[in-house]
Amino acid sequence: MIPFNKASISEKELNYVVDALKNSKSSGDGPYTLKVYEKFEEIMGIDTMLLTTSGTTSLEMASILINLEPGDEVIVPSFTFSSTANAFMLRGAHPVFCDIRPDTMNIDECKIESLITDRTKAIYTVDYAGIPCEADTINTIAEKHHLYVIEDAAQSVGSKYKGRYAGTLGDFGCFSFHETKNYVMGEGGGLVLNRKEFLDRAEIIREKGTNRRQVLKGMVDKYTWHDIGSSFLPSDVLAAILYAQLERYDEIMEKRMAVWNTYQDGLEELEYKGCLRRPILPADIEHNGHMYNIILPTAEIRTDLVARLKENRIYAFICYVPLHSAPMGLKLGYRPEQCPVTEDFGERVLRLPLYADMTVDDTLYVIENIKKILCE
Numbered sequence: 001m002i003p004f005n006k007a008s009i010s011e012k013e014l015n016y017v018v019d020a021l022k023n024s025k026s027s028g029d030g031p032y033t034l035k036v037y038e039k040f041e042e043i044m045g046i047d048t049m050l051l052t053t054s055g056t057t058s059l060e061m062a063s064i065l066i067n068l069e070p071g072d073e074v075i076v077p078s079f080t081f082s083s084t085a086n087a088f089m090l091r092g093a094h095p096v097f098c099d100i101r102p103d104t105m106n107i108d109e110c111k112i113e114s115l116i117t118d119r120t121k122a123i124y125t126v127d128y129a130g131i132p133c134e135a136d137t138i139n140t141i142a143e144k145h146h147l148y149v150i151e152d153a154a155q156s157v158g159s160k161y162k163g164r165y166a167g168t169l170g171d172f173g174c175f176s177f178h179e180t181k182n183y184v185m186g187e188g189g190g191l192v193l194n195r196k197e198f199l200d201r202a203e204i205i206r207e208k209g210t211n212r213r214q215v216l217k218g219m220v221d222k223y224t225w226h227d228i229g230s231s232f233l234p235s236d237v238l239a240a241i242l243y244a245q246l247e248r249y250d251e252i253m254e255k256r257m258a259v260w261n262t263y264q265d266g267l268e269e270l271e272y273k274g275c276l277r278r279p280i281l282p283a284d285i286e287h288n289g290h291m292y293n294i295i296l297p298t299a300e301i302r303t304d305l306v307a308r309l310k311e312n313r314i315y316a317f318i319c320y321v322p323l324h325s326a327p328m329g330l331k332l333g334y335r336p337e338q339c340p341v342t343e344d345f346g347e348r349v350l351r352l353p354l355y356a357d358m359t360v361d362d363t364l365y366v367i368e369n370i371k372k373i374l375c376e
């Protein structure tokens with residue numbers, strides 16, 4: 001059996017969890033949370049990240065920080081997870097769906113400007129499959145029109161764009177450490193504040209609207225209610241898992257990349273035969289091996305391939321139903337033809353099994369099965 005995903009958990013994760021339970025406190029902002037921050041600074045030079053309960057709540061915190069109001073518009077790709085849109089819709093803002101590029105399946109930066117109105121407040125980008133968006137172009141558009149850029153970097157922890165780490169490419173970066181992502185803590189996330197002036201308020205919003213973090217830092221001696229907020233900080237026991245994963249940062253990255261490259265080499269022949277399309281990487285990015293996806297010629301071929309792989313106990317996964325044509329998108333008044341590239345790729349893309357501990361043999365077995373099914 002080859003599952004779609006399996007988190008890589010070693011003795012280290014187990015030991016740190018036990019240690020956190022025994023010696024630390026199990027609520028948030030304990031010693032393991034601080035160690036996670038040190039690791040992010042050491043590995044990526046990121047020194048303004050707040051650990052959160054999920055990628056979803058990181059996006060929600062960013063949406064609170066930019067003071068979105070009912071009636072505001074946000075430009076967002078439709079080819080993403082529901083959380084990207086929910087985050088700002090919970091503040092009353094309205095999604096304006098932008099189509100994607102056919103190569104990276106990221107937001108098409110050339111189509112953003114025509115969607116901007118005087119109500120537009122922000123652009124939420126998504127680094128799909130761990131491949132960063134065309135950030136320089138997007139930031140230039142945002143500056144010109146005074147918009148915030150929120151980077152949904154849930155899938156791109158450790159990826160780079162022109163040498164800069166994903167998560168640092170917009171005003172805010174939102175990481176996910178969900179068990180299906182590259183570095184895991186069960187459920188968890190991180191909010192990267194690339195504009196330091198947001199840090200104080202972010203700490204308050206994360207702590208139920210109080211300045212409790214200033215007490216922990218010894219800056220004040222009692223804390224009280226200052227702003228709106230919620231409970232966005234994860235247990236230190238979960239931070240202990242993530243700390244172990246970050247100590248294994250290179251190992252996990254290298255293992256995922258090895259699987260990714262095995263697919264890329266092994267499926268080359270099928271691409272030449274016109275049976276599928278492999279991922280296309282822009283020249284100025286380094287990706288993190290988050291996802292290996294193929295594009296099939298038709299939706300029917302994809303449906304058949306998924307079913308037949310499953311007969312051989314190989315579990316492939318059909319990414320997203322585009323948001324604009326999902327039931328909620330239709331309720332908002334969108335029609336499928338409004339994002340034609342998204343609609344087309346949405347029905348033809350397939351994610352293959354990929355996880356750090358996947359063996360070369362298992363990867364070759366998946367490739368052989370795809371060859372058999374598609375070339376018969």
Ligand SMILES: *Cc1c(COP(=O)(O)O)cnc(C)c1O
Pocket residue numbers: 053054055056057080081083084126152154155175176177178187188189
């Ligand atoms: C996984 C994911 C999220 C949500 O992250 P959680 O930690 O599961 O809340 C948001 N956006 C994208 C693009 C994702 O892949």
